[in-house]
Structures are given as C-alpha cells and as structure tokens.
C-alpha cells in the first residue's frame with residue numbers, strides 16, 4: 001500500500017502545506033475533512049495505520065484482554081498481542097469457503113460473538129470491524145452487519161471501532177449490493193457506517209490516496225487525551241503526529257476524492273477485471289473478487305507444495321522472478337502454522353494502472 005498516484009489537487013495541497021510546528025493550519029484542514037466524513041469529535045493524526053493501532057492498544061490492551069474482530073489485519077493483531085492481549089477473529093463461516101461467491105463475506109459472525117459474550121469468560125475492551133476485510137479476500141462488510149455488531153456492542157457497553165483503511169470501497173460495495181442503498185452517495189453511506197461505531201483506525205495509504213499517513217478518530221474524549229499523551233512520546237505533537245503539514249493537506253484532499261462515484265466504479269471494476277481474467281485461465285481465486293485486490297488460492301493452485309514449504313510464498317517469488325510482479329503471501333508465512341489459508345494477494349495500486357497493465361498480469 002501507499003503506492004497510489006496522487007492527483008494534481010493533492011500535489012497542490014502539498015505545496016500549500018503549513019509546516020509551523022504546533023497548531024499548523026494544515027492540521028485543521030485535515031481535521032475538518034475527517035470530522036465531516038466520520039462524525040467523530042477527536043481526530044489524531046499518525047504516520048501510518050499501525051502507529052494508530054499501537055496508540056489505541058496501549059490504552060485498551062493488556063494481559064487478560066481479548067480484542068474481537070471479523071479479522072485483524074496482521075499489524076493490528078501484532079499490536080494487540082504486543083500488549084499481552086489476545087486477538088480473536090470471528091468472520092462469518094462462508095468467508096473461509098473461498099470458492100463460494102457471496103455478497104458480504106467480510107462480515108463478522110454475530111451469533112458467534114453473542115455466544116462468546118454469553119460464556120462471559122472473555123474480557124473484551126474493544127471490537128474492531130475491518131472494512132473491507134483485507135486478510136480474508138478484501139471482502140466487504142454489510143451495513144446490516146455493522147449495525148448488528150454495533151447493537152450487540154452497545155448492549156454490552158463495548159466500544160466498536162472500524163479499521164477503515166478501505167472505507168470508501170466498502171461504502172461502494174454497499175451501494176452495489178445492499179438493498180436500500182442503490183441511490184445513496186458513497187459519502188452518505190460512509191457516514192452511516194461510521195455512525196454505528198465509536199471510533200476508527202485508518203491507514204490513509206489506502207483510501208486516503210496518499211503515500212504515507214494515517215489517523216485515529218473517536219468520540220471518547222478521555223481515550224483521546226490518553227492517545228495524545230502517547231502520541232507525543234513517539235509520533236510527535238498531536239497536530240501533526242509524525243507527518244508533515246503537507247501530508248495532512250494531501251490526506252484531506254485524498255479523502256474527498258476517494259468518495260467520487262466514478263472513481264470507485266472504475267476501481268472496483270478493474271479489480272473484478274483482473275479476477276475474471278485469472279479465473280478464465282483456470283487460476284483459483286477467492287470469490288468474489290474483492291475491492292482492492294485479487295487473492296489467488298495458492299493451496300489449490302499448487303497442491304504439490306505443502307504448507308510447511310509455503311506454497312503462497314513460492315508463487316510470490318515465481319511471479320517476481322518471471323515478470324517483476326510484486327505480490328504478498330497471506331498464509332503460513334504471514335500467520336504461522338495455524339493459518340487457515342494459503343493466499344497470494346495481488347493488490348492493485350489506486351489510479352496507477354491502465355487496462356494493459358492488468359492484461360499483462362493476466363498473461364503472466
């Protein structure tokens with residue numbers, strides 16, 4: 001990630017950046033846009049998503065705690081576990097059936113979550129919905145699922161955060177696939193998604209359309225105060241959080257541009273195009289194509305390579321050696337011996353490739 005092409009307006013923002021140390025004008029430009037989209041009161045910039053994670057988990061994590069998610073991204077899991085907490089994934093069951101198409105395979109299993117709460121054994125300080133679900137195929141989470149998870153969380157007084165790196169792609173999938181949203185603007189759908197949660201963690205290197213940056217936003221002023229104290233120790237003053245003023249300008253502009261419906265249409269269609277091309281050549285992929293990437297099922301594609309020989313990583317290396325295509329293993333190398341899958345992620349940078357680039361990848 002972080003490989004998107006920035007627009008001329010974003011570059012213009014870079015030129016406008018205010019590099020005063022504290023309280024720079026660029027922070028307020030950034031804060032206004034984040035508040036407008038998320039509706040959260042407290043906005044804390046960070047140099048990238050994992051920095052926001054580290055700050056949040058320093059507040060809510062610790063031994064004996066259990067974070068619950070549809071799927072933690074690997075840095076999210078690592079940051080939770082680094083505090084001594086457990087990171088538990090409860091995706092819907094069909095998420096692990098890679099061949100079966102489904103509309104919202106990024107959803108969390110609400111029944112399993114309720115069962116976990118009923119058992120009363122877990123000390124859950126936070127629930128995180130990753131939208132879209134990067135670790136399990138870039139699949140979207142439905143508005144209904146966000147609403148239901150939120151309802152259960154609120155009934156049990158557990159804060160819900162969105163890991164919202166791909167909030168605009170998720171909003172567009174809701175528009176395409178969920179009844180009642182077909183005539184709504186992606187921005188309004190995004191606002192509704194955020195309204196069911198208490199805060200968000202964002203790597204701006206995805207739907208922020210920038211090469212570096214992230215943020216944490218929330219309604220809890222007490223947590224925000226603690227977060228700013230931690231921020232000063234590692235990231236910098238709370239009005240820049242490890243970023244330059246110009247970076248904040250670029251994120252603010254990127255967050256607006258990413259909600260453009262024509263852009264989202266092109267984005268989701270070009271990812272699906274790669275999926276269709278690979279499928280037509282008999283390459284097994286996670287179905288249906290996700291938002292930001294196509295995931296090859298390396299276990300099925302290379303049945304001759306056992307998990308302890310890392311079939312996904314073997315394919316990653318072969319793609320690079322053959323054609324310089326960079327991809328990423330999501331399987332035994334990333335998650336260790338208990339990985340439930342052996343996938344290779346072909347993530348597509350935003351606003352970078354033309355159709356002929358994608359055709360080249362399919363050909364290889």
Ligand SMILES: Cc1ncc(COP(=O)(O)O)c(C=O)c1O
Nearest residue numbers: 048049050073075134163165203
């Ligand atoms: C869902 C999700 N959360 C968090 C992160 C971490 O973000 P960063 O790479 O900016 O630290 C990523 C990065 O890919 C991600 O996909």
